[in-house]
Amino acid sequence: MTAAALTAATLLAEIDDAADPQVAEVLERYFQLQPGGYGYGDQMVGVKLSTIRGLLKPYLRAAVPLDELEQALTSPIHEHRLAILCLLADRAAKGKGNERPEIYDLYLRSTAYINNWDLVDCSASEIVGGHLIDKSRDVLTTLVHSESLWERRIALVATHWFIRRGESEDIYHLAPEVFDDREDLIHKAAGWMLREAGKRVSEEELRVFLDEHAPAMPRTMLRYAIERLPADVRAHYRARR
Template structure:
C-alpha cells in the first residue's frame, strides 16, 4: 500500500530507537516484540491527509492492520477512525473489522487514537453489553478499548458506562488500565457532572488504585483532592 511505503520512507532510525523506549518493547514489557521505523504521530497525520477521503477497500485496510510495523498499524487505525467519523454508513463494517483485529491493536496509542470513534461511535445508539465483555477480557488492550470507547459517550453527555466499567477494573493489575479509567472518570466529571464523579469517589476512592484516583481527581479543588487521597 502506498501509504505504508510513504511511512517507511519517512522513517528515522534515531526516532525509532526513542519510540522503542517510549513504548516499552523490552522483554517482559507491554510492547515487547513491536517494531518501529521511526515516524512520529504528527508526521503520520500529515501523510494521511490525502487518504482520508480515498475509497480504499476496507479489506485492504484490514490486511494492512496486520503489519508488524507499529506506525503502519497506527496510520491504518487513524484512517479507520477518520472514516468512521465521516461516514456513519461505514461504521458497522469498520466496527466489526476492528473487533476482529484487536490482536493488532496492541499498544495504548493504537487504542487511544481509535476506540472512541470506532467502538463508541458505533455503539452510541445501540446496546453496549460488548463493553462489559471487553473490560473483562484477559487482553489488556481489549480492556483499555472498552474504557476509552466511553469517551465518545462522555462527549455527548452520557457517563453511566464509564462508572460501571471503572468499578469493574478496581482490582486490575495493569497501570495502563488505571490510567485509562482515571482519565475517563476525570472527563465525565468535567463534561457531564462533577456531583456524579464525587458520588462515585465517595463510594470507591478508598479501593481505587492510586493512579486511577490521581487521574480522576485532577480537576477537583485542592481540598477535594486531599479529601479523596486521604481516604486511601
C-alpha cells in the same frame, strides 16, 4: 497522486520513506518494546504521530477499500498499524454510508493487532463508542473482562465517545470492574475517563462516585480521576484512599 492511486500499500510505503532510526530508538523506549515491556515484540521504524497525520491527509478523502485496510492492519510495523487505525477512526467518525458497522466489525476481529495504548487511544472512541452510541453496550462489559490488556483498555476508552455527548453511565459501571486489574495502563485509562466525565458531564456525579469508591480505587486511577478537582477536594479523596 490522484485519489484513485492512493492505496493502503502507498500509505505504508510513505511511512517507510519517512522512517528515522534515531526516532525509532526513542519510540521503542517510550512504548516499552524492550523485553518485559508491554510492547515487547513490536517493531518501530521511527515515524512520529504528527508526521503520520500529515501523510494521512490525502487518504482521508480517498475511498481506500476496507479489505485493503484490514490486511494492512496485520503489518508487523507499529507505525503502519497506527496510520491505518487513525484512518479507520476518521472514517468511522464521519459515518458515511454503511461504513461505521463494517469498521466496527473489522476492528473487533483485529484486536490482536491493536496492541499498544496509542493504537487503542487513537481509535476506540470513534470506532467502538461511535458504533454503540445508539445500541446495547453489553460488549463493553465483555471486553473489560477480557484476558487482553488492550481489549480491556478499548472498553474503557470507547466510553469517551459517550462522555463527549453527555453520557457518563458507562464509565461509572465499568470503572469498578477494573479496580483489581493488574495493569497500570488500565488504571490510567479508567481514571482518565472518570476525569473526563467529571469535566464534561457532571462534577457532582464524579464526586458521588468517589464518595463511594475512593477507598477501593487504585492510587493511579484515583490520581487521574481527581486531577481537575479543587486542591482541597483532591486532598480529601487522597486521604480517604
